[in-house]
Every structure is written in C-alpha cells, then in structure tokens.
Amino acid sequence: MKTKSRGKKKPAALDRDHALHLLRSMIRIRSLEDKCAELYSAMKIRGFLHLYDGEEAVAVGVLEALTPEDAIVATYREHGHALIRGVSAGCILAEMYGKQEGCSRGRGGSMHLFDDRRRFYGGNAIVGGGLPIAVGLALADKMQNHSRVTCCFFGDGAVAEGEFHESMNLASLWKLPVLFVCENNLYAMGTALRYSESVTELTRKAAGYDVTAEAVDGMDVLAVEAAAKNAAAAVRAGEGPCFLECRTYRFRAHSMFDPELYRAKAEVEEWKKRCPIETFAQKLKNEGLLAEGDREAIEREAAREISEAVAFAEACTWEPLEDLTRFVMSERRTA
Amino acid sequence: MSDRAGSMQKLTYRDAVRDALRDALRKDDRVFLMGEDVGRYGGCFAVSKGLLDEFGPERVRDTPLSESGFVGAGIGAALGGMRPVVEVMTVNFSLLALDQIVNNAATYLHMSGGLFNVPIVIRMATGGGRQLAAQHSRSLEGWYAHIPGIRVLSPATVEDARGMLWTALEDPDPVLIFENAGLYNMEGLIPEDAGPVDIDYARVRRSGRDVTVISYSASLIKSLEAAEILSKEGIEAEVIDLRTLRPLDEKTFLQSVARTHRALIVDEGWRSGSISAEISARIMEGAFYELDGPVERLCSAEVPMPYAKHLEDAALPQVDKIVDMVRKMVGTNG
C-alpha cells in the first residue's frame, strides 16, 4: 500500500509574505462567498449556489502546488478555485448574474465557471463526472510529452461513483499525471460517509488501485499546501497519479438553503472553531508574522475587490436573445 | 464511370472503416484509437485488426471495461489537444458512458460559453438482426440524435464508412458514428483514392417519382432492395439516406417529398419518440401541403429484441414489409 509512502516533508520555515498571501487568498474566498450568499438572497444570483466557507484551505493550499500550465478540473463548489486560479471576482460574479461578460458568458452560472487561458476546466456538476475528463487531459499531456499536472477536485460523495473507480484505475494503469484531490467535507449533500461507504477511509480506495494516497487536515492550509506540493511533484515527475484526501468541513448548507437536518448545530459549531482562516491567522499572530492591522488591511482589500466585482457584474450586459442557440456547435467547422 | 473503373476497389464496410482509421492515424499524430479490445483482440468486429502492430499500444489503446471512464478520458484528451477516436464496442454499452457523452461532451462548449470545444469521435456498433437478444441489439442512434451539442452519423455505404471518419475528426465538436454491425461484411465498390466525404447532408441514393423512402444505415440497404422490387411493378421509390441524424438535413427529404408527395420512414429504432417521429414531424412542418397521404413509418416492433430468429425478423423492418407498405401507399392511391 502506497498510502503516505513518501512520508511528510517538514514544511519549510514560513515566510511572512507567503503567509499573508495564503491568508489573503482564504479571506478573498470567504469574502466572495459571503457576498454570493447576500446576492443570492437579493435574487441577483439564482439557481444552485454551493458555497465554500470552511473549505478555503483546500483550494488555497492545493493551488499553491500548481503552475499556470497545469489544468484544473473542479466541481460545482468551485468559486474559490476559480478565484485563486486567477479568474477575476468580477467575471465570476458576472457569471453568477448570468451576464455575457461572465467567465462562461452566463451560460454556466455558479456551477460552471470556465476559463481556457487558465486551463480551468469547470465547474462540473455531475458528481464524479469530472474525474474521467481529468484522466483524459492527463492522457493528452502524457501522449504529447507535456510535463503538466491535471488537478482534479471532487467531494467525498464522488468516491461512490463508478467514474471514481474507473478513473483511479485508468490513471494508475496508464501512469497518468493526475492529482486527485478529494475534498472530504463528511457529507455527500446530507448523507454522511458512514451511511454510504463500507470503507470510509478513502485513501484505502485509491490505494486499492495502486495510487499513492495521503490524507491531510483540510482545515490547515499549510498542511494542505505541503501535501499538495509533495504530491504534485511526484505526479510531475511521472510517477503516476496521486490521491490527496483533504479532511474539511463546509460551514454552510449544501446549496444555498437546506434545513441541515442531517447534522447537529453543535457539530457545525465545533468545526467552526477550526475555521481555516481563524486558526491560520491565530497561528501567524502567535508566530509574529501577522502585524497589527494586517488582518484588517487584508479584509479591507478583499472587501474592496468584491465590491468592485459586484459593481462590475451589475454593469455587465445580458446576452441578446438572438444568441440563444450559439455555443451548441462550434461556429468554425474546422477544429 | 467506365473510365474510372480501373481505379475502383472492392472492399467491405469493415475494411473501409479500418482504412479510414489507418489513414487518420497516419495523417495526424494527435489521432489515437481507444476502446475495449481494439488492440490485441483486433476489435470486437475485427475493424482494428492490424492497427496495433502498425501504430503501437499508445495509439491503439486497449481499455478496461470502463465505458464512462474511457469515454470521459477521450473527452479530456480532446480538451487536451488530442483527436481521440473512442470505440465503444456497441451502442448497448454506450449507456454506461451516457454521463460523459450527454452531460460532458455535448455540453462543454455551451457551459463554457464557447471556450471549450470537444473534438472527439466516438464510434460504436449498432443494430439488431444477429440473434443477440435484448441487451445486444439496440438501435439507439436516434436517441442520441435528441441531444444538442453532438453530431450523429450513420454511414450506410462503404464510401461513407471510408470517408466520414476523417471529416468527423476535423470537426471541432463531438461526433458519434454508428456503424450497423450487420453492414461490416457488406461489399462495395469505391475509388482507390476514396477520401473524406461530407457529414452534413443526406443523399438521394435512388431517384423515383412515386414515394420517398427515408432511411439510414442498415435499413437504407433494405429500402434500396425494396425499391428495386417495387420498380419492377412500376412503382418508383426515391430512397434517401439520411447519413447524419443530427443535425438533420431536412431540406433534402422535404424537397423529395415535394416531388413524390408521399413519405415512408424506415428506421430500426422503435417508433415512439424516435428519429422517425422527428422526421415525420419535420415533414408535417415543412411539407404538409405536399403530402398526398399520411406519412408512414416502418420501425422496429416495440419489444426488447427477442432472441428467436423468427421473432427477431418479425420485430425488425424488412424488405417485404417495405414493399408492402409502399404498395399500400401508392396502390390505394393509384
């Protein structure tokens, strides 16, 4: 079994700029998500809206391990990933507004953020459906001798899908450069892992396909970053796929509103004590890396970014109805 | 024709598909073939026999029985710059890959607002008539033709089997090619240098004044046979090969119906909610005032395909049924 076969490298000494960068990234995500919730209530955003509050350390930590050439295949809870990947908050919000300046021209909405220049392959809203695509992207890279990583995010629910198993098998069989990142927030919508899986230790599933697997505290951005960097390096080195389970928790409902009958308030409160932003900020304070006013400045900056993004989205335009049937088939017939 | 006779070649539909694959693999490094038993086995229908030797296991890639996995991988590879030809052994197994075909291949371009097209070709065998019973005899190409975002081809001739693949590979969008397994042994005469053909238009395979028979794939062959029989009785059927089920080239069959004023659709799929229903509706919409009688359909009986030969024969559209139907349509009017 390859689980944790490489063992943890001790994270390098934390540099203040990098630390503030990680904190800022998580706060930017949180600010965006808070604004999304507000805009949803104001009916500016419709459809399903899955917020990432509580899980910020995963996207932020993992994306630190990727280069611009790498590809990302994400899920429908992907605002944070898109934002950290470099998609502007304005384009993300415009997308959720349904405006044509949105990153998917308003065709996708919250669940389908795309960006070709950043190799951001969605925004996939069928649980498990993105995994084979990531396998294919990696296959293309391998066949074209690109040393790129395809990073595929999915939730704990996806491990029940056949596509998870097929993808683990294919990626391992063909030694493909895929970094599988399972964002295990303990619930597939409202069903806890223990009610849906005979084996709840997810790394064992990946290991069953001879995929190097590691579980990490998904509430700890540094731990996620370190593990992701290790895994990405192995993948990039041609050692085949890696599986990284990030144990995390979402603070909000599955989608915008659900009655949360499936989990106790106390449980949520308990997890909130482990908020990746607060714990990381505290750590930085403890280590003297976060000066007086730093946090406030970051918050202010994030607030300004988001409020500018809202203004941008508001000012964006609706795609004309004449365009309704565009983007079904390519407008240029030669690939 | 006669001056070109020297440059004609006789080959089977299977050979034509293989030639097309070989041609594509030679022409473009980005092209690779992937699917169950395409390599070492030589293809379930021996279509890819010999290709592994020529192109190696990277480009003629055997896959596990993971239809969703390898079809999705094909989509990903297409997104990643390759030109995959994914072979799903038969349409029956493609149901295991429906998520990837319908939810991903067909939607990526649209969901991404035009950013990500998926230049994948997915081939699969289709059709009944070989006593393979319910789970191996489906004709679901019309079902796929329901889905916006994919192109659905159904080559019925050796020429199309040879020529459609390359054009499909050049297409920026997902193309599904349905090869009726009953046609693989069919022989045809095509030019030695037969090359790509269009994948946009239906073809009038036989001209006639009395009735338009609209069909595709194996049913087209039966329709042409029926037309010859009818011709001896003085009934001239115009036989149209749809070739592309999506997007439908309705102009060709509407123009034909405007000439013959009668239409019969022959389709191996079931009639309820089928491509034949769609064509019938298009005729109502586009050629209603040309009709001199109701649009008729010959489809498969609405049963899962039975094993017993006499039952299976009865379930499928057959030449004699086509002949009878046309006689009825033309005769009672004559």
Added chain:
Amino acid sequence: MAEFRMPSLGSDMVEGTLLEWRVKPGDRVRRRDVIAVVDTDKAAIEIEVFEDGIVEVLLVQPGQKIPVGTVMAVIRTEGAGIPEAGTAGAVLPERPPVEAVPERPMAGEQVPPPAAPAPLQPSASAAAERIKASPYARRLATEHSVDLRILEGTGPQGSICAADVQRALEAAAQLPPEEAPGLSLAVLPPGVAEERRAPAPPVAEKPAAADAMRRAIAAAVTRSNREIPHYYLQTRIDMSRTLRWLEAENLKRSIKERLLPVVPLIKAVASALQDVPELNGYWIDDRHQPQEAVNIGFAISLRQGGLIAPAILGADLMSMDDLMEALRDLITRARTGRLRSSEMTDATITVTNLGDLGVETVYGVIYPPQVALVGFGKTTEQPWAENGMLGVRPVLTATLAADHRATDGRRGAQFLDALNRHLQEPSKL
C-alpha cells in the same frame, strides 16, 4: 323544444357569422320563415327555421362567428313546455349538428328532419361532415379551382388524393370549347346523397369570394362532365307568335309590370315539363328521381363575375305575371346576396338564356344532380319556310342538354317539340 343551430350550408363550411336576427324572443315563427341572416365564407344567406313555434331565446349575438352546429336559438314548439336549454350563451354542439340544410320538401330525399336528429358520436358527425382530402390534393384543388366536394376519394380511408383531383382536371380539359365555363351552367348542386347541399356564393363581395365562386362553378361542371353522359338536341323555334303576343300583353301593362321575353320561355319550359316530366328531377344514387315540383333554376350572371342559378320555386303553378315578379325578385336578391337557402338548392332543371348576349346556340352543362338543362340563344330574323312559303321570321334556337341515364333522345325530342308547341300558342301558356 327545438334548437335552431348554425346550419352547414356546404360540406366545407365550418363556421358562420350571424349577421342579423329577423326575430326576437316571443315571436311566433313558422316553418320556412327566415329568422336569421348568416354570413359564410362565401355570402350572406337567409336562414329558414324548420319548426312552428315561439322563439324562446336567442343565444347568439349578431357579429358572433360560431361553428356549424352551434345552437343559436331555442324554439318552443307547439305543446312543448319550458325550455331546458341554458341561456348563458351559445351552446356548442354536443352531438352532430342538426342537419343544417333547409328542409327538403321533395320526395326521395333522405335527410332526417332537423327536429329529430339521430344521436351520433361527435366524431362520427365530424367525419361525416368533413371532406377527407390530402393536403396536396387540397393544394392542387385550390390552385386549379376544383371543388373537392364533387370528387370521390380513392386514397387512404377514402380520402381524396392528388390523383382524384388530376382526374377531374383531365376530365375538365376535355370539355368542348363551347361549353367552357361561363357559358351555360348552373352553380349550385342540389343535395346529393353523399354530401350536403352546397350553396355557392350568391354574391362575390371580395376577390376571395369570386375565387370561391369560380371554384364552385369549376367543381360543378367538372363533376357534371365526369358523371353525366350528356346528349344534346336542338331545335329552331319560330318566335313570331310569342313575340306578337308579348307585345300585345305588354301594351296592357305599366312599364314596371311588363314581361320580359324570357318569361314566356320559362313558362313554356314549365309547361313542356308537364308533357315530359322525366326531365324535371334528379339522378341520385344511381336512380332517376323525377320531381313533382317544377323549380326552374334560372342562370343569372353576377356583376362581379360568376353566375348563379337560383330556383323559381313552383314555376309551373305561376301565372306569367307571377313569374315575372318572381324573376325580378330573384335577380334583385341574387345580386344583393339575399337568396334563400332553398332557392339555392332546390332547382329541378335549369334554364339558361344567353340570347341577350348574342349567342345563337347554347350547349349547356347539366347541373348535377339535375338531369336536364334548357338553353336559349338569341332570337334573330331568319329565312323560314312554312307551308311552301319562304319568309323571314324571328327564330330562336332552343337546346336541350339531358342526362342520358335518365332519359333518352326520344323523350328529349318530345320535350323540345312540346316547348315549340307551347310557344306557338302563347295565350294558352
């Protein structure tokens, strides 16, 4: 209690617009009274009631367009009690529209009386009412002005298909030129077994109506030519006695009451039909059905084009003056679109007079299901030998077009002979 419904005035009529009520609730009505005026696609038609009784309630307002079969009024018949029908509005037919054609007073008709319709399924009724024709056949028929009502379908489920229309067109193309449409024909086919009576437009108010009329004419002549084995007889008639008599008669009359020369001609036809009654009637259901009533359809050309042949009902019973009055009334109403439905449908023979247009001889096309048509040409001065003496006389050519299935040439000849005799004794007419 009886329901007065929007009648079907042609098998292709699916709806009509009420133009006017001629009665109000409480009015006593008698069978044959005109109680409403209805606009069809073709013309305004006066609609008769088929009951004796009292108008209980009017359910439709003038201006309303309603489907055929819709109850328009409730008539309390003698002995009936309080109405049961709702009064909130038009009642849509929940059973086949009552046979909407005006009464068929003549023997041999098979239409059930309106008051007692057989309860049928609505679908059955719809099937009975609607012409089944393929869309292509309909298009062809429209393009070539063929009336589908006269065609027999040979297509699926008895529908009319393109081949049926083409056959009719080919048949029409074989008409001799002198029988080209517009010469002598009657427009309106009286009821035939397989279809309802179909009044053609009495007035062409707009191009569409004119087209419709042309189509109706085309349909009628096409069918006539296809179905009726015509034979033609012609005779020259010395008109000097009749014209002298007419001149003398007209001297006795005020200008308004003067008789037109055609009046004695019509009267003579009516009288000759007493001698040869076989020519007065119909050929329906492969059966010759002579009629007792002599209703002479008189071809009237309309200013807007087309023509129409409404019937002078009971012409045999009329005096010359009655005939003149009836004719004047008929022409006036024909040209203003106020003909009665029975006048449109009940002609038993047709007279066409083209003499005033300079035509010498009329070869008519019988209007089905009638069995004869009498044509009159221009009266001209011609050399005339009589009793070994040659003189100049006003001479009229009278022709008879007759249905050979119903009569043969001998009876036809007897008819022309009788016609001649009557015109030689005008005072006895």
